[in-house]
Amino acid sequence: MKTDMQLKGEVTDELAWNPAIHSAAIGIAVQDGIVTLTGQLNTFAEKHAVERAVRRVAGVRGIAIDLDVTLAPEHKRSDADIAEAAIAAMRWHSMVPEDRVKLEVENGWVTLGGELDWGYQYASAEQAVRPLLGVRGLTNNITVKPRINATDLGGQITAALTRHAQREAHQIGVEVDGGVITLSGKVGSIGERDAAIGTAFSARGVSRVVDHLRVST
Numbered sequence: 001m002k003t004d005m006q007l008k009g010e011v012t013d014e015l016a017w018n019p020a021i022h023s024a025a026i027g028i029a030v031q032d033g034i035v036t037l038t039g040q041l042n043t044f045a046e047k048h049a050v051e052r053a054v055r056r057v058a059g060v061r062g063i064a065i066d067l068d069v070t071l072a073p074e075h076k077r078s079d080a081d082i083a084e085a086a087i088a089a090m091r092w093h094s095m096v097p098e099d100r101v102k103l104e105v106e107n108g109w110v111t112l113g114g115e116l117d118w119g120y121q122y123a124s125a126e127q128a129v130r131p132l133l134g135v136r137g138l139t140n141n142i143t144v145k146p147r148i149n150a151t152d153l154g155g156q157i158t159a160a161l162t163r164h165a166q167r168e169a170h171q172i173g174v175e176v177d178g179g180v181i182t183l184s185g186k187v188g189s190i191g192e193r194d195a196a197i198g199t200a201f202s203a204r205g206v207s208r209v210v211d212h213l214r215v216s217t
Helices: 004-017 044-055 079-091 119-129 150-163 190-201
Strands: 026-031 034-041 062-069 101-106 109-116 137-140 172-177 180-187 208-215
Touching: 004 026, 004 034, 004 044, 034 044, 044 062, 044 190, 079 101, 079 109, 079 119, 109 119, 119 137, 119 190, 150 172, 150 180, 150 190, 180 190, 190 208
Parallel strands: 034 062, 109 137, 180 208
Antiparallel strands: 026 034, 101 109, 172 180
């Protein structure tokens, strides 16, 4: 088991390794495997990159993000410009069905809505909007059409977890309630937890994944 000091060093190195991250602007504290990040960043895309980088570090049990996005003057855009750019970005994204996603922008914060068929479409809409200039934050309220056959859906997700050779797949419980999937059990890292959630969310008709997974130490 890594000490908090070791984790802090590895998180620091991982952030510094990524040229898209201004690591000097980020404060890092670690207690009992929980990483707390503080500071100010210039773009929402950088904030997302920071979170992804920390999740890659083995031994991290959780992340508390207290990072503010303060747009540089050259990155600021009006809400109308952001909305227009977001609509265009989703229209040009092959995995986002045209005219199925609605959006609102207020003070640079984008809120997505609508109903889609697949979890990957939900995620793709986020991916299209996240890197746009002027975006300070993102709320995804898109829903995914639920699948009716809960037994079949649960079996497919369990098979997919095993098929993807996730190390702790046999310790993950899968419960289905309409389109809501609840995962429980133990995994070896945040990366494995993210992979399990991503696998569950990839199934047709999954509208939400409830994470009750515990990261073992």
